[in-house]
Amino acid sequence: MNETPDITPEPRDPEPAPAVSRRRLLGAVGAGAAVAGAALGAGGAVLATRDDNGGGAAANPAATTVPFRAAHQAGIATPSQDRLCFATFDVASTASRADLAELLKTWTAAAEAMTAGKPVPGDVGDLNAPPDDTGEAVGLAPGRLTITIGYGPSLFDDRFGLAARRPSLLKRLPQLPGEDLDPANSDGDLCVQACADDPQVAFHAIRNLRRLGFGTVLPRWMELGFGRTSSTTPQQATPRNLMGFKDGTRNIDATDGSMMGEHVWIGDDEPQRWARGGSYLVSRKIQMRLEQWDRDRLGDQQDVFGRLKSSGAPMTGQREFDTPDFGAKDSAGQYVIPATAHIRLAAPENNNGLRILRRGYSYTDGINPETGDLMGGLFFVAFMKSPDRFITLQRVLGQHDALKEYIQHIASGLFVAPPGLSAGQDWGGQLFG
Ligand SMILES: C=CC1=C(C)c2cc3[nH]c(cc4nc(cc5[nH]c(cc1n2)c(C)c5CCC(=O)O)C(CCC(=O)O)=C4C)c(C)c3C=C
């Protein structure tokens, strides 16, 4: 197992970054400085720069960093980046509790360095050892890299003495309608979500954590997301999913601290104090029947979502952010937003105020060699205060949603994302107490 090395303050990006960015980048290196020196966003999110929230307003958004240490982990409330690399790991049967604690400490140092735009710390230039950093991110801008860790229910079995630390709502999701899950691409003892504006930066993060994990953890599955399908702040333009519709219009505004407190962060009623301020992460790989969708009439496509394809407006409105009128009926007495429309069934108005924070990405697995069909869809990631929120929504959507004709849930995961780290704290110490 690698020792936790000192963080060498050697910026990864050799290009002369703007003075302000570089100052902020250096300020983010020390744990205390990161928290104290950065601007606290609403909901506890700490943003490295004023304008780097995806709205394109920053002078050089690619050069910006998102501080690693804050009240909540980065990668949840912080503005969604363009790319994702998501991986899960199982702990090796030969690894002990001490091995896992040590790895989590090493991962903390590596994640803190990489998100600050630095290489994985360690000896530099030792010809008799593999390089401590694999190198493919040298010269690339930090790209707002965030690394978010999560723990699956299986980690809290009897292997590592963690049963008494299990967050109260962390257990495997029940079987849900609309799913045909591949176990090899589902679940995992640990998950790591790496998001960045550069896919190579996100992949580099996962690859290096995997490398540091040799002998302690085994990769279980990995997914690459090539385009965000959600906005998490009002400053971001709403992206489109692979069905061509704007996606994320009525997502939670993650800069709204009270909404995040009500719907996303695990609260003070959680008996496991260490998990308070964290969040439950649901991942679902949802394959789209794209060939079938692409042959569907525009009118039918709009009925499926209850929104207009061009503007994203609800079928009862004119503009994207108009509030849907779920009571409106046409002259024939039919609902304007159909009874089976996705937004009707998922809306908080029709689910006792239930909301989740969606943070998903489009993915592709290439071509099905047998059919020639495109294989791709939505890698759905959502954060929530309790997993029953997802279960409630999926029970409705999986049975009644018009969209279900065009999609299939093929993989799944539930994890608890712990709260953020304070100065000097590491993931191992936080988990094991
Ligand atoms: C269980 C939760 C959800 C799953 C699974 C899901 C799958 C899914 N969604 C889209 C596309 C869109 N979803 C939209 C809105 C929306 N979806 C959910 C939940 C799940 N979606 C919610 C809670 C909402 C918000 C509803 C509301 O408040 O009005 C939209 C509309 C735009 C928006 O508000 O984001 C689209 C488009 C796909 C393609 C998909 C599976 C492949």
Ligand SMILES: [Fe+2]
């Ligand atoms: Fe949806």
